[in-house]
Amino acid sequence: MTESTLLPPRILIQRPGSGDGIETSVHNLPKPLLREFRHVFQDEYLKRPEINVPIATAGEEMVLIAIPTNQRAREDLVAVGDHIEQEKDRLLNVFISFGREVSERIRGKGYWADFIDPCSGLPMMTPNCNKVYSEVDGMECLLNYKSYNAGFCKILTHPKWGSAVYPATIFAHCPISVAMEVIQSYDVIQQ
Numbered sequence: 001m002t003e004s005t006l007l008p009p010r011i012l013i014q015r016p017g018s019g020d021g022i023e024t025s026v027h028n029l030p031k032p033l034l035r036e037f038r039h040v041f042q043d044e045y046l047k048r049p050e051i052n053v054p055i056a057t058a059g060e061e062m063v064l065i066a067i068p069t070n071q072r073a074r075e076d077l078v079a080v081g082d083h084i085e086q087e088k089d090r091l092l093n094v095f096i097s098f099g100r101e102v103s104e105r106i107r108g109k110g111y112w113a114d115f116i117d118p119c120s121g122l123p124m125m126t127p128n129c130n131k132v133y134s135e136v137d138g139m140e141c142l143l144n145y146k147s148y149n150a151g152f153c154k155i156l157t158h159p160k161w162g163s164a165v166y167p168a169t170i171f172a173h174c175p176i177s178v179a180m181e182v183i184q185s186y187d188v189i190q191q
């Protein structure tokens with residue numbers, strides 16, 4: 001738990017029975033992250049809502065929200081080889097599916113949301129953005145996880161899984177209740 005935490009990390013599953021758990025939490029943006037968010041997305045996020053906001057949430061304050069996710073990898077991602085590449089593809093697919101679904105559900109309610117492509121570090125749904133978002137810096141700031149340097153790449157370490165962790169983040173601009181409702185609709189795996 002950090003000061004920015006609105007909903008602490010819990011392991012969710014997108015499709016019951018799939019076994020692909022994804023640790024997810026909901027946060028306000030602390031100052032350093034807010035500065036970085038503006039570099040990455042500029043003011044593209046202000047271009048929504050472009051449709052009428054639902055009456056249920058119309059009076060609520062709009063807030064910038066980060067939804068960091070971490071998946072436990074079956075391999076240490078710092079190693080190299082075909083099996084690592086295969087594992088990274090699996091983790092990528094699990095996140096893209098989850099990130100897209102969460103973003104589309106928030107967008108479906110009339111608000112802005114987007115997620116970072118883990119391969120490039122660039123926003124997936126917002127056009128005209130070319131600044132890379134650092135997942136490692138983001139997780140350090142939001143979750144207080146630690147990192148180390150592996151050559152050119154900064155590597156995150158999860159408190160339980162070490163560097164067998166695959167970080168990726170979703171962002172939203174909406175009332176807190178909207179983001180909470182979407183995230184709380186997923187099943188939680190007991191740890």
Ligand code: B12
Nearest residue numbers: 036077119120121134135137138141150151152153155156
């Ligand atoms: C591009 C990339 C690479 C590139 C280049 C890396 C580079 N640094 O140029 C290459 C292909 C080489 C690479 C290699 C690897 N990578 Co890589 N890579 C990335 C990627 C997509 C972006 C990293 C990046 O460019 N960061 C640097 C940029 C964003 O920051 P910067 O300009 O240096 O600094 C800015 C920030 O610090 C910012 N800032 C300042 N203060 C603050 C505060 C906050 C709060 C924030 C948010 C930002 C911020 O300001 C600075 C200036 O603008 C990330 C995913 C991601 N989105 O983070 C994965 C990622 C870091 N890579 C990963 C991995 C696993 C690897 C490899 C180990 C894979 C492998 N098995 O070979 C190797 C490492 C090999 C090596 N020794 O380098 C994983 C790490 C997993 C983990 N546990 O942390 C990540 C997170 C991808 C993932 N989701 O799994 N990678």
